[in-house]
Structure formats: C-alpha cells, structure tokens
Amino acid sequence: MHKKLDEILKKHIGKSCPIERPKDRSFGHYATPVAFSLAKELKKSPIIIAEELKNKFLTEDIFESVDVAKGFLNFKFTLSYLNEYASWVLKNEDSFAKSYKDETILLEFVSANPTGPLHIGHARGAVFGDALLKIGKHIGYNISSEYYINDAGNQIHLLGISILLAAKEHILLQNVEYPEQYYKGEYIVDLAKEIASENSIDIFKDDNLELLSEIGKNKMLILIKQNLKDVGIVFDNFISEKSLYERWHTILEKLENNGAIYKKDDKLWLESSKFGDEKDRVVVRDNDIPTYLAGDIIYHDDKFQRNFDRYINIWGADHHGYIARVKAAVRFLGYDDDKLEIVLSQMVSLLKGGEPYKMSKRAGNFILMQDVVEDIGSDALRFIFLSKKSDTHLEFDVEDLKKQDSTNPIYYINYAHARINSIFEKSNKKISDIIDIDLTDLNEDAITLLFEALQLGRVLEDAFESRQVQKLTDYLKSIASDFHSFYNSHKVIGSENEDKYLKLFAVVATTIKVGLKLLGIKALDKM
C-alpha cells in the first residue's frame, strides 16, 4: 500500500517523498510533510502548497479523503481498496508481503571458534542473523548465509593441548601441570573420554596435538551445528579458515602489488592506517606465521571474488575495533568497502528470578545457549533476542518468558492467533466461506485494525533495511493488542457483521503467522 502511495506521490510531485504514519491515527492512514520542503523551493507557504497538491490527489479513486492539517497532507484509503487487498492476501498467503529485488547478499554470522559449545552471546547473533536472513529472503533479496570456521591458529592448538592434558589427568591418571592458557570447561574432559572410547587411550600417549586438535574441532563443530539446529538455524555454507591458507601467497602478492605491505622488524605489516585504521597491523609475524588478520583478508577476498552485491557480517560488539582494519584490507585488495557492512551484536545479561543466571561449569563458566533453550524453549529465546536492537545491551529475566499471560509478549501474540482459530471453529466457518465477503459499512475500529494488519510488507522492508528486527516484533505485539482490544468491544459470533469480522480476523491471523514465521517461530493454533 505504501508502494502504491509512493507511486502516486511520484506521479504528481515528480519525486519520491517521505511517507509517514500520522501521529494521531484519526488523521488518516499515511501522511507526508513534503509541503514543508517544497515551501523553500517554491517560496510559498506550506499550507498553500499542500492545498494545491490535495486537489491533484483527490482525482485518485483509492483515496477516501485527502486532508491538509498544518501543512501535512493526510491520506485515507477507501474501504473497497483495503478490501481488495485483504481478499488478495487471503488467497495468496504465501506471497503476502513478498517483494522482488535484484540484489545478492552474503550474510555471515555466528562464526564462533569451534573450541566449545555456543554460549548465550553467540545465540543472540545467531538468532538475529537468521531472522534477518528470513526477512531478507521474503522481501526478495537473494541471500546466502555463511559460517566462517576459525579452524587454524592458536585457539585450535590450545584445544588440542587442553584435550591432551585432560586425558593425561583423568584417563591416564598422571600428574599434569596446566599452562596459563587452556580451555577449562568440563566438556573438555568429556571430549577426552569420548575420544578415548572411540579410539584407544594410546591416542594420548604420543602427544599428537595436531590429531587431537583436529578430532576435537570436528566434534565441537558437530555440537555447534546441533546447538544451532535446536533453534531452527541451518547454514547454507560453512567455510574453513584453514582451507583458505593455500591462497595466502597469491593474496599477499596482490597486497604487495597494491602497495599495502611493508616490512619492519622482520614482520610484514598492512598499512591499514592509510584507510582509517588507527595504526598498521602485523599480518605475518617474524616466525613467518600469518596472524589471524591474514585469514580474514583471504576470506574477504574470497567473498568478493564470489561477486555479491553486498556483504553483511554480524560480529560480537567486542570486535568493533576490528572493523577498520578489515575494511582497509578490502580496499587494498581493490574492492569497494562500502559493500561490506558490519552489524554488531551486543552482550546479553541473563537473570533468573532476579538473580544472575547460573553459569555452566561444564562449559567453563559461560551461560550455555543449550541450557537456556532447554529452560525456556527456542521460540521464547528467539523472540526476546529479536525484540531489542542488536547493538544495545540486553538484560532479561527468563522467568518472565515462562509466564502465560499478557506480560509475556510471545504468549500474548500466540494467544491472539489461537483465539482467532478458535473463533473460526466456534462459528463453524472456514476461510473459504468468507474470503469473498465484501467489506462495506465497517466501523472505524474495524477499518483501523484491517489497515494495520495489512502493513506487514512495509514493516518488513523497514526492519530489513535498517537491520532492526525489533520493528517486526513490536509490530506483531501491536497487532495482537489491537485485535484483543477490538474483540473485547465487539461481539462477533451471531452478529450481523460476523462474516466481515471473520474475514478481518483471518487477515490478522495471516499477518501474525507470516510475521512469526519470519522470526523463526511457529504460530500456535491452540494453547
């Protein structure tokens, strides 16, 4: 609908204009302040300009009214236009709020080190990325999801050491001395025992760190994939850091040819300060081993070689200082770094009944994603993560998400959906019975609810373009609230408007169902 209005505005004004929702719903469905900006160009009062424009718009038959108020133009659609769209939505549920765009996007998220299970911070980025993916696909982007596996370098080496030491202490019953850095969680001991039972304890006797690292990493990756699957996330692609290194020399040569590299203190430095980084960064140490940044440079070259129109990375907010150097590297490689967008996912503080959520000893004093999923379920976890901006701190109490009343938004929304389902059952009617009912002579409440329910497309576009998924969760809460309020003040079954209201409710239910689906949550028919 806003697209239709956009077209009409362009037609009469000759350019795209801002379209807003009026603060006061009674003013109309949409509004534009365009007369204010035209006032400067035309040197006329905005009110006069708005009045002149109003007369042009009145010729369009989709408008019930076009009003001018303090220079704002307010538009109200006719009920028959809304009805036509409602019928289309019910007949084309799968296409509701869909759109088509000629743009390919590579979305990278999670990319947690395969050295342990996912914790709650990872979960937030994972859920956010997955929802962005689903929404983006729905509105027509060609998006692929990707997980970058850091399976090279020191962390993996540490994993191997940790497994070996755990095995020596707990299986071979030797005295061991632990170094300063190693993975401390009890899962490491379990991992060692599992490896012992699948092979033999001899595997720990010749200190084959490389083998243990490899086995451990593979097992952790399986665990991570399972953690993700438990909240409905499946990646299109996994890409291994290690596998990329065979191209390092080619990439290094490319960087050198582009004047990005210099040698100092026997190390190779990337001159990233030239492109906005605060200082230059080492890419190859004096022992000839490339740094972590080198892997990311190869990876981003690999990404850009695959020629997407846009690259979105979701990173933990603690990595924000890393953005400048990667962008600089992308420029040195000769690509447009504006195509690379980094979205940050902030840390999460969890409470349970007002107290800090207990850490998992098993995982080494992290809040384990799996524990929270088992506690409150995937749907509740997804919803709470998606109801706040990704780059702000989030604090919530899991007990609040178990409540079965209006204080729990996911319950509240599902309740609206289930209630509509139950009303249809009670009335003994199906969607097909009311789909062609003509919506005429509806009261204002009903028209408002219908209009709101038809806003899904606009909300999805807005949520995706701004990378703010909470716009969708907020919208669904608001629709559920509007519905409950309407239902409370209007008798439906047995009233003369029964069929019309059923059609209206069917649209509301469709909006909720499609909206929740894009958040990775299945709407409940019964509760």
Place this chain on the structure above:
RNA sequence: GUGUCCAUAGCUCAGCUGGAUAGAGCAACAAGUUGCGGUCUUGUAGGUCGGGGGUUCAAAUCCCUCUGGGCAUACCA
C-alpha cells in the same frame, strides 16, 4: 590516554533520512466479564528526552562541549 557505542517515565526499551500535543510494555493505582478462551480489556498517574551551548521555520533526532557508563585498545582468535 586514544577510539567507539550509549545516556528518553520507577524498570525494560521504541521514537524511521530533524517535522504535527515525546510513545509502548511491565510495575503502581482504579475499573470492566450474565458476550463468543478474563491466558483478556479500559482508565489514571508518571518525563526540564544526562548538563550546557549552537545550526534551523522546526531538534530526543544534526554539530560542539562537559559529566557518567559499556566495549575495544594483541604479532589471541
């Protein structure tokens, strides 16, 4: 120290590229159901938008500055 993000109602947060009297949920207080799931609804109260300057017809929104926080500041990933 430097960089960066943030500061809006008691709490958790919205507020779109500056635009119409600053919003929602929760908590608090007060009402409503002989009517379809009360797993609900309605109302009241609550804010000098951290302080101070500036730009503008218009600033919570943009700029400067101060204060108070988070994060980063590795040749670890």
